[in-house]
Amino acid sequence: MEKILVLGAGTGGLVAANLLASHGYKVTLIERSDTHLFQPGMLWIAFQGHSPSRYTRPVKDLVRPGVELVKGSVAGIDLGDRLVYLADGRIFTYTTLIIALGAQLDYEAVPGHRELVERYGDFYSGAQAAARMWSHLRELVRGRLVIAAADPLYKCPPAPHKAAFLAAHTLRRMGRLDSVEVHLALPFLHEYPSEVVARIVAPKLEEAGVNVSTLFTVESIDVDKGRIYSLEGEEIDFSLAAVIPVHRGPSVKVEPGEVLDEDGFVKVDRYKLNVEGYDDAYAIGDASNAPTSKTGVTAHLGAEVVVDRIMGLDSRFNGRTNCPIVANGEASFVISSYDYPPVPVKFSRFKRMLEDLFIASYWSSLKYPERWAPIFRAYFNATDPRVISGGW
Amino acid sequence: MSERITVDARGMACPGPITKLVRAYRKASPGALIEVLATDPGFKPDIEAWAKRTGNEIVELSEEDGVIKAVIRVTGKK
Known part of the structure; x- marks a missing residue:
């Protein structure tokens, strides 16, 4: 029987687990923390005095039925034997693994x-x-x-x-x-x-x-x-x-060690996001060495690609970024992909409204990614760097 | 013989190669050689500007089969 294991309940891990559950898969999600933090929120807490409670939610409220949430800290991964070790001694097996453990500071x-x-x-x-x-x-x-x-x-x-x-x-x-x-x-x-x-x-x-x-x-x-x-x-x-x-990459011992680069990030195929040399293990978001920005958007889009691939669809991740630059009352986005360097995107109040909409939709987009997928897809297609190469 | 560090940034787009170089530079001792391999065409002007502004010496800057090779001597560190 298929046993999908997702490590880490950040943006990528939650989107992957919830999306798989929406397609009827049984998923186990392992996370060490009780709360999920919307990381860009730290900017608003630190520099505008927003309440931390605005940007944190209990992880258990962000997972769908069909996702079994396990609280625990991942200590080791054995890709050859398909085993995941937790710090408290528990051992999990899998048929498919998604590593979404983020970066460590x-x-x-x-x-x-x-x-x-x-x-x-x-x-x-x-x-x-x-x-x-x-x-x-x-x-x-x-x-x-x-x-x-x-x-x-x-x-x-x-x-x-x-x-x-x-x-x-x-x-x-x-x-x-x-x-x-x-x-x-x-x-x-x-x-x-x-x-x-x-x-x-x-x-x-x-x-x-x-x-x-x-x-x-x-x-x-x-x-x-x-x-x-x-x-x-x-x-x-x-x-x-x-x-x-x-x-640096996640502080987890991985066998074989060759799948980690010198900074501890997991080496992946940049398009298919499978761990180098393995077709039953993926790494998404900040934990991977994919040569794109480390942001929630790449984690979210990477999770969608991996779920498609688990379902047998030949989806490819194109390294798309959409990093918001928020200034006073306005915003711009850094829009690029593997094949296109950032395009000129002017600051505007409309883009600031878009960014505020993304922030407002965040919790819902983690839990119900399939509802937001057509909206995000329309946005990403309309703002594909090829489409707006002359500027936006 | 001085310490020689190799940084392979082939396949990485801007600012990947410089990022890798800075990580190596942090650990390098004065006088060490850092060799960077990159395929990003923007790397050439970037490495020249970087070396000039940080006071490090470019010992070699060449391109072969689309791979840019830069060798830097760490002269900007006290």
């Missing part, structure tokens, strides 16, 4: 980073850390808020930009933008990895009153001095800082 790669997060919080380390950042931001009367990254590879490439826009907006409303500088220090050559996007986002950052440094990759942090040093040999002083941690 490494606070040891940058000296001083753990101390910084413990003191000030950030917008990556959970809802509580985001709330801690907000409690410091609201007390920040003068000085410099620094948003930076420890590595160019992290979830949601425009997240630091959004952080800067949202923080600047809040400080402006508090009447403090004259006495608090918002400084965005990016590990890229330009204001965004793609020059096309950089040209669109740079004037918006200037308009919002955000100062930008490029090629600033955090090497170490002196929390007591309030100083960040970069790999490129520069330094910047802060009154308050949030640094995006180094990302």
